[in-house]
Amino acid sequence: MTTTSPTALITGASAGLGRALATALAERGWTLVLDARGADRLAEVATELARVTTVEAVAGSVADRAHRAELAAAVRFHGPLDLLVHNASELGGSPQPRLEDLDPHTFETVLQTNVVAPAALTRQLIPDLVAAHGTVLAISSDAAVEHYEGWGAYGASKAALDHLVGTFAAEQPALRWYAVDPGDMRTAMHQAAFPGEDISDRPVPESVVPALLRLLDTAPPSGRYRASEYAVREVLA
Template identity: 60%
Template sequence: MPENSKRALITGASAGFGRAVALALAERDWELILVARGADRLETVRSATRATAIAGDVADPAVRERIAAAVGEGGLDLVLNNASALGPSPLPALERYPLDELAAVFTTNVIAPLAILQLTLPALRAADGVAVSVSSDAAIGGYEGWGGYGASKAALDQLTNVLAAENPSLRIYSFDPGDMRTEMHQAAFPGEDISDRPEPETVVPALLHLLDTRPPSGRYIASELSVSS
């Protein structure tokens, strides 16, 4: 890696948006720490990006200890909390939502991202870095079936919002990428054709624009960010 290479931690990095961001940052010669549950696919991304790879679930405290060890004493220019759990598929109405599965969604989508930010804030401060929590329009819209996932993303938005207020020297963002052609989105619509959704790679320029321009902390929607061609 170049001597002055930037450094990022990306969760949910083996597929979808996390993978797309990892490949884009590797092209910029970033040093990467990648975390994902799918060990085989994570290894494919690791070999393409020369990253440090941690196979495991961010909801597992032991995995987060491995993340802390990988981050070490160095600075971090970016923490991308991208790993998410959809919950049951097909998506159930809230009156039938299994509460144990709702708790698991909140553990992955709310508790784990906050835990990761708690352990990486010193490294972010050391590098004047950026923290990004991947959100969803389900956090603010009342969509049938999306109550569990949407509520977890709304909670993550508010944690991110307050964390930004508590850390005014850092840039801390909620980033709504919009609908994408991902495995999670397909699981939300089993048996349906989602080929009309954009590929995750098409959303990466909006995130890179956010990182390059560093606007005030807040919630940003990919489609509303001005990205130069």
């Protein structure tokens, strides 16, 4: 089935930044394929956004090969893929352990979700992205380039994700490839990273979305961006 509206696949779309970006794209009339592990919450988001656009919700873990095949099938039903958003992430414990205390299974789970799965899903969908001259947007973190106690597993996974995005960009230069550090946000994952702390001073995910939309609209060269810097750069231009 081919649609006239652009199509986006967003992983981790049931809450936080994924949900906020899905909402913004829905308001622009995008066709959405949404993924998340929690089926009930994902269904609620899909029902809400279906009032304004075409939405298909596919619940499951991106770390599961069969689920990734379901996502690819959903994308192909709706037409070429204009935007692939890698937003689903695994934190690696709450509180997050020091590297010397990190359980090997936890480390493997973080890498599977944050690195192996996005790489595999991207490879599956490259023909669909090429058909639409599409864009890949991977949500990164400052922990990919800075070093914080307890953030070893998550930071290493995001550094690897950044590297994958850059290498894909070198190998597929006709597409746009972005790794974006959104900054601190008031999300369930961020709260899990700081258990017991008050994170109400962090900005809500919706505040980051305008920078992401500006990035997509202006289509700068492939690379790694910080949402805050990009927003400032565009305002001053």
